[in-house]
Each structure stands twice: as C-alpha cells, then as structure tokens.
Amino acid sequence: AIDIAKLRDETGYITIDSGYKNTGATKSSITFLDGELGILHYRGYSIEDLAEKANFLEVAYLLIYGELPTTEQYNKFEHEIRTHTIVNEDMRRIFNGFPVNSHPMGVMSSLVSAMSGFYPDSYDDKAPDRTELHIIRLLAKFPTLATWCYKKSHGHPINYPKNSLDYCSNFLHMMFSLPVEDYHVDPIVSAALNKLLILHADHEQNCSTSTVRLVGSSKANIYSSISAGISALWGPLHGGANQEVIEMLEDIKADGGDVQKFINKAKDKNSGFRLMGFGHRVYKNFDPRAKIIKKAADDILGKLGVNDPVLEIAKGLEEAALNDDYFVQRKLYPNVDFYSGIIYRALGIPTNMFTVMFALGRLPGWIAQWKEMRANKEPIGRPRQIYTGATDRPFVPMAERK
Numbered sequence: 596a597i598d599i600a601k602l603r604d605e606t607g608y609i610t611i612d613s614g615y616k617n618t619g620a621t622k623s624s625i626t627f628l629d630g631e632l633g634i635l636h637y638r639g640y641s642i643e644d645l646a647e648k649a650n651f652l653e654v655a656y657l658l659i660y661g662e663l664p665t666t667e668q669y670n671k672f673e674h675e676i677r678t679h680t681i682v683n684e685d686m687r688r689i690f691n692g693f694p695v696n697s698h699p700m701g702v703m704s705s706l707v708s709a710m711s712g713f714y715p716d717s718y719d720d721k722a723p724d725r726t727e728l729h730i731i732r733l734l735a736k737f738p739t740l741a742t743w744c745y746k747k748s749h750g751h752p753i754n755y756p757k758n759s760l761d762y763c764s765n766f767l768h769m770m771f772s773l774p775v776e777d778y779h780v781d782p783i784v785s786a787a788l789n790k791l792l793i794l795h796a797d798h799e800q801n802c803s804t805s806t807v808r809l810v811g812s813s814k815a816n817i818y819s820s821i822s823a824g825i826s827a828l829w830g831p832l833h834g835g836a837n838q839e840v841i842e843m844l845e846d847i848k849a850d851g852g853d854v855q856k857f858i859n860k861a862k863d864k865n866s867g868f869r870l871m872g873f874g875h876r877v878y879k880n881f882d883p884r885a886k887i888i889k890k891a892a893d894d895i896l897g898k899l900g901v902n903d904p905v906l907e908i909a910k911g912l913e914e915a916a917l918n919d920d921y922f923v924q925r926k927l928y929p930n931v932d933f934y935s936g937i938i939y940r941a942l943g944i945p946t947n948m949f950t951v952m953f954a955l956g957r958l959p960g961w962i963a964q965w966k967e968m969r970a971n972k973e974p975i976g977r978p979r980q981i982y983t984g985a986t987d988r989p990f991v992p993m994a995e996r997k
C-alpha cells in the first residue's frame with residue numbers, strides 16, 4: 596500500500612489558504628490598496644483624484660500603459676478606439692441565437708470569447724503580435740456588444756455606434772436612441788457614467804482579475820481570458836452583487852421598509868441571507884469607492900431630479916448596520932456595489948445590466964493585468980491541494996459491486 600504520510604514527508608508540506616485570503620499570487624505595479632486605511636491608488640494616483648478629474652479612457656490608458664497620456668497619446672488612443680467600435684456582422688448570428696431572456700453577463704462572456712474566432716491571430720503563435728490591436732478592439736467593441744443585449748431585451752433594433760461621440764456618450768446613444776428618436780445625451784448622465792466606470796476600473800487581485808491572469812497564464816488568448824473574467828464577475832458574491840443590492844432594497848421596500856428586519860435576517864446564519872453590498876475581503880475599514888459613490892448618488896439624483904425611495908432605504912440600512920455590533924465586530928461596511936445600482940437606475944440602466952456596467956468599467960483593469968502577467972513572463976498558475984480522499988483501493992468489476 597502507498598504510505599501517504601511518507602510521501603508527504605518526501606514531497607514537502609503544502610500550505611492551505613482556502614479562498615487565498617493571505618496568498619500573494621504576483622507582484623504588480625498597477626493598483627495599490629490598503630484595506631485598513633481605506634486607500635486605493637491606480638499607478639500611484641488616488642481614486643479620489645481620478646474620479647474627480649480624469650475621464651474613463653484616460654484612466655484606461657493609465658492602467659494599461661502605466662502613465663497618464665499626453666494630449667497627443669490620448670487623442671491617438673481615443674481615435675483608435677472610435678474607429679474600431681463596429682462589430683463583425685457575423686457576430687450578430689451568434690448573438691441572435693440567444694433566447695431573449697438570457698442574462699446579459701452570460702451573453703457577454705460568450706460573445707467576447709467568440710471574438711477570438713474573428714481574430715485568430717490572437718491565438719496563433721506564428722502570427723505577428725497584434726496584442727495592441729486586440730486591446731483596442733476589446734475596449735471599442737465591448738460597449739457595442741453590451742448595448743445589443745439591452746436592445747434585444749426590449750425587442751428594439753440595435754443601434755450602430757456614432758463615432759462622433761465620446762466613449763460614454765456613444766454607449767448611451769447605442770443604449771437609448773430609437774429609430775424614431777435620437778437620444779439626447781445629457782452631460783450629467785455621461786459624467787456620472789464616466790465616474791462610475793473609473794471607480795470600477797481596477798481592484799488588484801480580486802476574483803475576476805485573478806481569473807483573467809490564471810487563464811492567461813496558460814497562454815490562452817486575451818479574448819478567452821477576459822471572457823473568463825466576465826464569468827467570474829457575474830457571481831453574486833463579486834460583481835453580481837450590484838444587481839442583488841437593488842433587488843434586496845426593492846424587497847425591503849415591498850415589505851414595508853423595515854430595515855431592522857433584514858438586518859436581523861442577515862445576522863441569522865441559518866437564513867442563508869447576507870446584506871448584499873456589505874463586507875469586503877480586503878477593506879476592513881471602509882471602501883473608498885463606496886464613499887465617493889454615496890456622495891455621487893446624492894449629487895446625481897439631485898441634479899437629474901430623480902426621487903428614488905430606495906436611496907432612503909439604502910441610507911437607513913447602512914446606518915442601522917453601522918450601529919449594530921454584528922457588523923461592527925466583523926468590520927462589515929458598504930462596498931462599491933451598495934450605491935452604484937441606485938445611480939445606474941437613475942441613468943436609465945435596467946437592473947440586469949448592472950453587472951455588465953461593472954464589467955465595462957473593469958475591462959481596462961483586466962487588460963492591464965493580463966498584459967503585465969505576460970510581460971513578467973509569469974509561469975502557468977497551478978495551485979496545489981491536500982488530498983483527503985480514499986487511497987489505494989483494489990478495483991472491483993462492475994458485476995461484483997454492491
């Protein structure tokens with residue numbers, strides 16, 4: 596019989612860190628965060644400064660290329676993105692095959708993966724390296740694909756991009772223009788979208804980003820790697836939480852608005868219910884993005900003249916949780932997803948598109964991390980395990996099994 600204990604001695608010990616709570620997978624120069632102090636920097640610039648002063652493509656450039664662009668660099672980058680917004684018409688045939696009520700995250704993950712079929716040089720080792728072009732294509736076509744999902748769910752024809760518009764305005768045009776009426780892009784709406792996308796643009800080695808790096812470490816092409824990141828983001832414990840938050844706030848409203856009842860339910864471990872938009876693996880003080888988003892929610896809803904009763908419910912829930920020992924002891928604070936959905940809703944984005952909006956914001960981060968992983972020539976990611984199953988059993992033919 597195999598002596599497992601002896602084998603283990605010979606092969607050395609393996610550290611188990613379930614959920615990778617304290618395992619560093621890489622060295623990275625992209626995003627710095629301090630969960631105790633509530634600090635978040637992209638390439639050394641504070642999230643507060645970037646959200647206030649930069650635009651989304653500027654931040655995308657910063658994340659991907661390491662420096663804020665000069666005017667000339669920015670104009671070139673933006674121009675290239677503008678001129679790649681059209682999606683190959685054959686992609687429509689794939690898209691049309693999805694049932695009308697498919698979740699847009701599943702559709703987006705499939706379509707982004709399908710892009711590799713349209714750009715086979717992305718996985719052909721002998722083809723010239725076109726990584727930079729694939730990066731531009733991803734940034735340019737993702738908004739076009741995302742708006743297809745929305746249009747289909749409404750039974751409306753899709754809109755082609757209007758390349759005279761800036762990135763955020765073009766997205767809003769493709770979402771909301773109708774053949775009978777052009778959507779007038781409100782600068783307040785476009786500025787709000789810009790801010791939300793910046794706040795989501797990167798967050799070091801979170802679940803979806805680690806997925807992108809892990810998949811990419813096998814030398815999988817950039818489209819497949821980003822597609823895997825979209826799938827990871829979809830989960831309700833990660834990006835999918837922004838959809839779940841609004842659904843939870845709606846449930847509280849429908850139930851009469853008693854936030855304490857939901858707090859109590861979240862504290863009851865047998866209920867299987869958690870306060871969505873609360874808690875974070877790394878932030879044990881506050882999530883700096885949540886602070887900015889909470890203020891932005893007040894500003895934007897005020898400017899747009901939107902009175903959404905769930906904003907008051909969200910504030911009441913936050914206050915009750917922050918004064919409750921259960922949440923205080925476990926250092927559970929609102930995270931980035933807690934208020935973002937309220938803003939997206941005020942902008943006219945439907946709930947099932949919230950996580951797609953998160954993905955649109957996170958795209959430059961995923962790209963930057965994939966690129967860094969390749970530039971560093973990181974080895975294939977391959978965690979170990981401690982085996983706990985049966986050992987060394989004699990095979991029993993089927994006829995003799997009981």
Ligand code: ACO
Pocket residue numbers: 614831832833834836861862868869870871872873874875876877925927930931932
């Ligand atoms: N509601 C109630 N209790 C919670 C919550 C919550 N939202 N979050 C954590 N807890 C409790 C846990 O039950 C656990 O309690 P215990 O110590 O008595 O066992 C303790 O707090 C620690 O929780 P863990 O699940 O161990 O923390 P972890 O770091 O693994 O999980 C996570 C972090 C997934 C974000 C968690 O807080 C959660 O599920 N939050 C709700 C979903 C959510 O908002 N996700 C978005 C995260 S941000 C992002 O991905 C963009």
